[in-house]
Amino acid sequence: MNRLRSIIAIARTTVIEQIRNRLYLVILFFGGLVLVATALLGALAPGHRTRVIFDLGLVTLELFGLATAIFGAVSLVLQETESKTIYLILTRPVNRSTYILGRFVGLVVAVGCTMLAMAAFHLGVLVWDMEYFREFTEGWSFATVYPMLLLMSMGKMLITAAIALFFSLFATSQVSALVFTASFWIAGHFGPELKFLIEKGSAGGPAATIAKTVASVLPNFQYFNFRDTFQLPGFSGWEFMGTAAIYCMAFTGFFLVLSTLWFSRKEF
Amino acid sequence: MDSVLQVQNLTKRYTRSHLGRTTVSRGVDDLTFSVRQGEVFGLLGLNGSGKTTTLKLILGLLFPTSGEVKLWGGPAQSGEVRKRIGYLPEVPYFYRNLTPVEVLRLYGTLSQMDAALVTSRTAEVLKLVKMDHAAKKPMREFSKGMLQRIGLAQALLHDPDFLVLDEPVTGLDPLGIRQSRELVTELNKRGKTILFSSHSISELERLAHRVAILSDGKLVRLIEESDWRDHPGRLEEIFIDTLQKSGAAL
Numbered sequence: 001m002n003r004l005r006s007i008i009a010i011a012r013t014t015v016i017e018q019i020r021n022r023l024y025l026v027i028l029f030f031g032g033l034v035l036v037a038t039a040l041l042g043a044l045a046p047g048h049r050t051r052v053i054f055d056l057g058l059v060t061l062e063l064f065g066l067a068t069a070i071f072g073a074v075s076l077v078l079q080e081t082e083s084k085t086i087y088l089i090l091t092r093p094v095n096r097s098t099y100i101l102g103r104f105v106g107l108v109v110a111v112g113c114t115m116l117a118m119a120a121f122h123l124g125v126l127v128w129d130m131e132y133f134r135e136f137t138e139g140w141s142f143a144t145v146y147p148m149l150l151l152m153s154m155g156k157m158l159i160t161a162a163i164a165l166f167f168s169l170f171a172t173s174q175v176s177a178l179v180f181t182a183s184f185w186i187a188g189h190f191g192p193e194l195k196f197l198i199e200k201g202s203a204g205g206p207a208a209t210i211a212k213t214v215a216s217v218l219p220n221f222q223y224f225n226f227r228d229t230f231q232l233p234g235f236s237g238w239e240f241m242g243t244a245a246i247y248c249m250a251f252t253g254f255f256l257v258l259s260t261l262w263f264s265r266k267e268f
Numbered sequence: 269m270d271s272v273l274q275v276q277n278l279t280k281r282y283t284r285s286h287l288g289r290t291t292v293s294r295g296v297d298d299l300t301f302s303v304r305q306g307e308v309f310g311l312l313g314l315n316g317s318g319k320t321t322t323l324k325l326i327l328g329l330l331f332p333t334s335g336e337v338k339l340w341g342g343p344a345q346s347g348e349v350r351k352r353i354g355y356l357p358e359v360p361y362f363y364r365n366l367t368p369v370e371v372l373r374l375y376g377t378l379s380q381m382d383a384a385l386v387t388s389r390t391a392e393v394l395k396l397v398k399m400d401h402a403a404k405k406p407m408r409e410f411s412k413g414m415l416q417r418i419g420l421a422q423a424l425l426h427d428p429d430f431l432v433l434d435e436p437v438t439g440l441d442p443l444g445i446r447q448s449r450e451l452v453t454e455l456n457k458r459g460k461t462i463l464f465s466s467h468s469i470s471e472l473e474r475l476a477h478r479v480a481i482l483s484d485g486k487l488v489r490l491i492e493e494s495d496w497r498d499h500p501g502r503l504e505e506i507f508i509d510t511l512q513k514s515g516a517a518l
Contacts, residue, residue: 002347002380009377013363013370020365020406084361088422091327091355092378093347268329 006094007102014106015113018072024110027071031064031118039125050126050136057122058227062153065115066185069157072107073164074177077263086268097260100165104256107161112154119150145230148241152224155248159219160185162255169262184218191220223247271341272430272461273303273326278335280321280485295321296485299335303430303463308456310476311465312507314516318485319465320358323434326463327355339430351380354428358435360419364408368399368418371407372425379426386425393421398447412439420448424455431455431462437471449474473503481510488514 018024038056042049077100080086089099123146127133164181171177187194198211223244229235280295296318303309311319324330326337328345337344339353362371369390376386394400397417407415416439423431436452437445452475456462466472472479473496481489489510496502 005380006378009374013366013374016370017363017365084357084359085363087327087329087357088355088360088362088375089378090329091350091353092375093350093380094378265331267331268324 002093003095003098006098007105010089010094010099010102011106011109014076014103015110018068018107018110023071023075024068024114027064027068028114028117031060031114032121034060034064035118035121035125039128049129050132053122053126054136057125058149058153061115061118061122061150062156064118065111065153065157066160068114069107069111069161070164070178070181070185072111073104073161074168074171074174074181076103076107076168077165078168078171078174078177081268084268090268096264096266100256100260100263104162104165107165108158111157111161115150115154115157119146140231144237145226148226148230148237151241152226152244155224155244156188156221158248159188159221159251159255162252162259163219166255166259166262169259169266188219188221191215191218191222194218219251220247270305271302272305272339273463274338274341275299275301275322275326276336276338278322278325278337279333280325280330281333294485295330296325296482299487301480301487301490303461306456306459306461307477308452308462308464308475310472310479311463311482312467312469312472312479313482314467314511317482317516319467319482320434321485322482323355323432323463323465327353327432347380351426352429354423354426354431356419356423356431356433356436358438359412360415360422362407362415362418365406367404367406368394368421369403371418372422375422376425381426389425389427393424396424396451397421413441413444416440416444420451429460431460433462433464435466435468436464437466437468445471469504469507473500479503481507483511483514483516486514 035057038053038060041056042052045052077086086099090096160181163184164177167177167180168174171180194215198208198215226240226244229240230237278299279297282293282295284291284293299318299322311322313319321330325332326339326344328350339349342349366374372390372393373386376389377383381389390403391400394403397420399414399417399421402410402414407418410418416436420436423433433452437448440448449471452462452464456475462475464472464476477493479491480487481491489506491503491506495506
């Protein structure tokens with residue numbers, strides 16, 4: 001019970017800190033600005049106006065969500081260690097795993113709220129012209145697809161935040177943690193291609209084994225690719241969602257456990 | 269008299285590897301001392317003598333290479349023990365965008381206080397350190413002295429039995445130093461045990477019951493209040509003399 005209270009207290013502080021952070025507000029502001037810009041771009045594509053706003057808006061939402069998650073995760077512990085604010089937390093009856101969990105939960109809540117706010121804004125831009133919007137959604141259920149797409153983006157954000165948190169624990173600078181996390185995020189979008197290249201390019205031996213191990217450690221964001229799959233014949237929404245949820249929890253959990261193990265040995 | 273803190277053969281060595289070369293430096297070496305219930309115990313030494321390292325080892329921020337730390341006879345890392353410790357770091361750093369009330373609510377919850385008690389104690393300690401007027405201001409607007417007072421407030425919030433104060437008068441103006449001294453005296457009168465590191469001899473002379481002199485990570489002398497009481501400047505003489513005898517670079 002005390003542990004849960006501590007996690008909530010650390011998470012609540014993280015949310016307040018994030019929301020009052022200037023960098024966070026700047027990212028949010030630019031996210032809103034890009035969403036407005038999608039409406040202007042949409043005007044340049046007559047007949048596909050809503051499609052452009054829909055596609056570009058979702059990409060913007062995901063990228064800005066990821067940016068806040070990565071910057072937040074990388075700066076949270078690293079800055080706290082550098083500024084020594086961590087001393088006053090770790091000298092209290094708080095397990096180091098409690099601290100990591102609290103920080104992670106707080107960050108995810110803060111970024112989740114940002115993404116929801118941006119999604120609300122995006123929806124506002126989309127339904128601005130109801131006639132175009134009705135035409136665009138003809139033949140598929142927007143009310144089901146949009147929340148699913150948002151959920152999948154949040155799943156990717158969760159995994160990326162866990163990876164960023166892990167790298168921030170042993171990185172000596174924010175830049176190196178950012179580079180490592182960004183590399184994982186990029187590689188995560190090319191999982192199948194990477195596996196294909198490894199299988200094609202190597203005839204076996206230790207190099208192939210190492211390459212395969214590396215590929216299996218990298219995240220595979222194909223599990224979250226709802227957009228390209230939901231209109232395929234025989235598509236099962238529950239199966240897709242279940243697989244994505246399990247993958248997300250397992251990958252996030254794995255990196256949180258690694259972070260906790262590393263952090264429990266860290267000296268200040 | 270019962271011991272609150274027992275430090276037994278405590279050693280800390282820092283190992284660093286760079287480009288295949290490993291270097292080992294000494295933090296503290298074979299420290300043994302105890303702090304008795306109800307006393308003010310001072311750690312005195314030059315910069316880099318191992319005072320802060322000792323405190324960090326006691327608080328679990330560093331892990332000992334060998335030796336052990338016991339608080340109330342048990343392991344220093346247990347939650348029950350930590351609930352009874354208040355710590356003021358040399359320069360207390362806080363979340364810049366948070367207010368003192370928000371920060372104290374966090375530390376109170378982490379110290380396993382219930383919500384109603386956190387609220388009432390927050391008001392009490394802010395008044396005690398004379399910061400109640402700034403309770404809802406973001407701390408990025410605070411001076412070093414104000415932050416030091418908030419540092420003291422968070423150390424006292426959960427009414428700990430044992431206070432660990434690392435250079436508590438650093439950054440305070442003369443009035444703040446006097447108030448801090450009065451507070452330490454008052455807390456000790458109320459039965460609190462205080463471990464106090466400083467390189468301010470005059471502060472230790474006025475406040476401590478016993479002083480351990482550290483030099484180059486080693487405890488070179490442990491002295492009792494009777495050795496300097498009623499002899500102004502005596503502690504300074506003892507300190508310089510001890511360092512000269514220990515071969516410290518002066």
